[in-house]
Each structure stands twice: as structure tokens, then as C-alpha cells.
Amino acid sequence: MSTTQELLVELARLFVELMGLLAWPVAIVIVVILLKSHIAELLGRITSLRHKGTELTFGEATDKVSEEAREVLSTVTTAKEGEKTLKARGSLQEDKFLALIPLVNTHPDMAVVQAWKYVDEQIREFPGVLQAGEKYLPTARVIGRLANQGLVPDSVIPALKELNALRNRAVHESKANISSSAAAQYVEAASDVYETLWMLS
Template sequence: MGVLEFILGMTNSLVWPITLVICVILMRSDISSLLRKIRRLRHKDTELDFGRELDEAMLSVSSEEASSPSLIGDDNYSELARLSPRGAIIESWLHVEKALRSYADRHGVEIDERKPFRLGRGFMQSLDYERLGKGIIETLRKLRVLRNEAVHLKDSDLGYEDAEKYRQLSSRVIESIDNI
């Protein structure tokens, strides 16, 4: 009886794990398509929500700037955004960095060449808050965070619309920086 009780106990213990593995195998294509649509990740105290943060950043830009034309890209950008939204977001950030370099040169702001636009205390204190304004600096901070999130996400986690919103927001910030 000892052997039969052992087998029965093992069977009871393994029923749910085996059932779960079989379900995952049978539904793997459905599960993978769902995972590609995830735009929000949360683990303990860390949370990434690309769409929400991008929408918040767009709202932080004033409505009068909302009508300004895009300064970044053309049809090539749109094609890049369709093929690789992540690549398009990174490309937009590079245009923002170029505008920040130009601003730094025009106003004599020293930047660390190893980490030129790390928006930490040192760089932020060297920027002229009076000229740029808290809104632009906050938007720069959000753009940087969104760029970092995009770098760590897959293209399948981002969409064309995300890249276009990021480009519009970047263009508005660049226009503001160039006009100062």
C-alpha cells in the first residue's frame, strides 16, 4: 500500500502544474500576441506605462504650442515610425539633444561630454530656469524618461501613434528651446 499511496500523493501534487503547462503550450500563440500588446509593466515598486506618461507629457505642453508644425522628420520619419516606433522615438530624442547642445553653446552652459544631457541636478542648475521655464524643463525630463523606457521596450510594445506623439512633443520642445 505504501507505493500506491505514494503514487496517489504525487499525482495529486502534480495535477495543477501539469495542467498549467499544457494550457500554456496549447495557448502559446494567443499568450504571445497578448504580451506584445502590453504597454504597461509593473514589478514591485517599479512601473512602466509608456502610453500614460506620453499623454501626460503632451498635456503639459500649452495649447498654443499644440498647433505648431513638426520640426522633426518628414516622410522618412513616418516610415521609420511605422517600421520601428522605438527607433523613431530615439531619433526624435537625438534632435532634442541637438537643440540642447545648441542652447548650451548660445548661452555658455557647460555640459559634461560623457553624459551631456543627464537631467540631474548639475545640468538642471546650470540651465537658466528663467529662460526655459519650468514647463520646458519638466517636459525635457519626461521626454528623457520616455526615451529610456522606449529603449528597454520592444518595437512590438510601442505603436506608430506613440512615436508620432513623441515626435510632436519633441518638436514643440525643440521650437521652444530654439526660440530662447
């Protein structure tokens, strides 16, 4: 056989090997393209991630804090409705939290962070939380002062702590995969807690 023929045979053999190696990746890419809308829907439902013995669950925690927030809100609402009108109570708060709906779907982690920011701003407005000359106080200490000074009912404190912990996970844990539904639950719970705090202030 001539050198040209040997070269062509070798190139043909390499091409066949290459096709054999690329068959599965190409098939996977085709399946992903064909099923991308279904895959996106399934990924949106992920509420936990497990890696080397570490498990992160976000949805379960948002369910818990959402239920706590609803209970606290209903208790405080019943006690305070005579003092503040429902119309005044909801207008600004609803606008803030409704504006987060697009973020819930596109950037769930950002929606969580922004929802917490509103709650954090509200807890810092309570008289007596910040002392004269204090410009900043870590959130855990602010929540501690709210509890120690009796500025909010004891039932509000666990919801605040849980919302803050979930926000911290969203910000600081690189593998905290927050689904849209978990973010929506968080925003709803934060809105309920915010409303409760507003009514108490």
C-alpha cells in the same frame, strides 16, 4: 500478432497521439494567419505591459508630455512670434521630425530615440550650458543648468524631463513595448518642445 503488425499498430497509436498534441498549436497558427492584419492592429494599440507586479505604460506618459509641450509652445510662441518669422521657424525642424514618420510605424522605439536626439542637440546649443573645456555633460545636468540659469521658462523643464525619461525607458527597458500611436505622440511632443527651444535660443 506478428512483430510487423505490432509495430504498425504502435506507429498508428503514436501518430494519433501526435495529432492530438498538435491539434491546438496547428489551430492557433491557422487562426493567427487568418487574422494577422487584425492582430497587428491590436498589437499597435498596446500602451502598457504587465509582468509580475511591474507595469509599463507608455501611451499615458506620451499623452501627458504631449499636452505639456503644446501648452509651453503656445505660451512661448505668443511671446516670441515678433522676433522670428514663422517661415524660418519651421522649415528645418519640420523636415527632421517629418522624416521620423516612417520609423513611427516600423520601429517606434527608434523614432522615440531619434526625436529625443534632436531635442537633446537643441538644449546643448544654449549659450552657457556647456562650460569651456566640457565636451559632454549628462542630459540631466544639461536640463538642470537650463533651469538654474533661467535659460528657458520653468514650464519647459517638466516637459524636457518627461521626454528624457520616456526616451530612457524606450532604450533601457527591454519590455517597453511602444505602440506606433504612442511613438507618434512622443514625436509630436518632441517636435513641439524642439520648436519652443529653437524660438528661445
